[in-house]
Amino acid sequence: MFKKVLIVTVLLVTFASSASANTLYEVKKGDTLTKIAKINKVAVNDLRTWNKLKKDSIYVKQKLIVKKPTVATKTTTNVVSNNSKIIVTNKPKQETVVPPVQVKDEQLTIAPNAVQAMNLSTEGQAMYSFIVDFAKHLEGIPYLYAGNTMAGFDCSGFIYFIHSQAGLDITRQSSDSYFTQTANVVVPVIGDLVFFENTYKQGISHMGVYLGENKFIHAGSKGVEVASLESSYWKEHFVSFNRFNSLTVR
Template sequence: MFKKVLIVTVLLISFASSASANTLYEVKKGDTLSKIAKLNKVTINDIRSWNKLTKDSVYIKQKLVVKKPAVATKTPAKVVTTKPVVVTSASKQETVVTPVQVKDAQLITAPFQEQEKSLSGKGQAMYPLIVDFAKRLEGIPYVYGGYTMSGFDCSGFIYFLHTQAGLDITRQSSESYFAQTSVVSIPVVGDLVFFQNTYKQGISHMGIYIGDNKFIHAGSKGVEVTSLDSSYWKEHFVSFNRFNALTVK
């Protein structure tokens, strides 16, 4: 079983890397939206749609999605076989737990452990693609309420990544996303991480766990990778969570 899981995981990671590598384009001096569209053999409307652009102006080093994002239907099915368990109570959702560092073996086997909340197979199968794509967006500026390649806030970043992967998710606040998830004791790369009492009381920030006790998020300095060992994030850490269900659009 372990060998089979490892093979499926490797296939997913390989697919994610090749897909993301061909998806992003960094704007250079002299580029225009029409020039970029022609270069990548797509339409201006495609670029507008994929990047949720409201205007045609671009700036140097801006990152744009220039290929139709891969969707979950292209990923091998039946990756997750866990059975649903009872959702943790609301009172437990606010319990602060210590961040854990996940070992390689756990990253492969954790989705199959029955004590964790089940996620739709197609949803969690897209974790490698989501994480790989997220890393390629480092440096995009922070914009309050933003959910486009021009800028993100924390929940907008989560929304953008999941919709680009073809998953059915609506634009909501980090607090609302927290309410739609369940706490997991052993996180896997791609799970969510939540924080409280940052700029407001209660759940106020979120990101994506990427392993080695680190997470990627849209912080005040833009999209960046941050360590959970940081004193600030340790103080505000709440829990690792997983969406109760994600489906393909």
């Protein structure tokens, strides 16, 4: 009998630096980009690049990235399951990239239910640790439709930003498009994605990052915040926990 073979590519990443209070700087009265650059011993140009600033004007309580995340090492692990055994092979120089899938806003996408993502290894969760830590430091940044910078985020823009700042090669897409590039996770770990449907539109319409203990962080209408999956609203619209099929380091 033919058996389906599942291949899930997981990127194992070890970061030279982790998110900390020193990664972000909250603008105070009297601050300028030049002053902030001097305090943090970085170039003004770097501040513009890291924060995607088109001009030098900043505002009080704005949060700026003042330390660029760096990647130390990377390897790619292919996990192959034939329902009876698991074989793990390390291929440090080979990477698998899943091409972006374009999905129209009005389309309802269906999760690849036949595909169950494997649990990440300890090394693989190093990537998640950074992403979750960094995401928590962005709490309070306002909601901005189509936003994907420190000026404001929408839900998918937030996911794009925290993953790209972790050094991962990810394109800016909608939540339903990200959904098609992920596999369902039966037992989620901290750092996995969480998807919701029928919030402001039909179909997959919202996403966040799982924090454990039935909590997740997301860019909602009130800005970046931690919410509970136990609340009646999110419980009603919950779809699944998911994990990217593959991501590579830039």
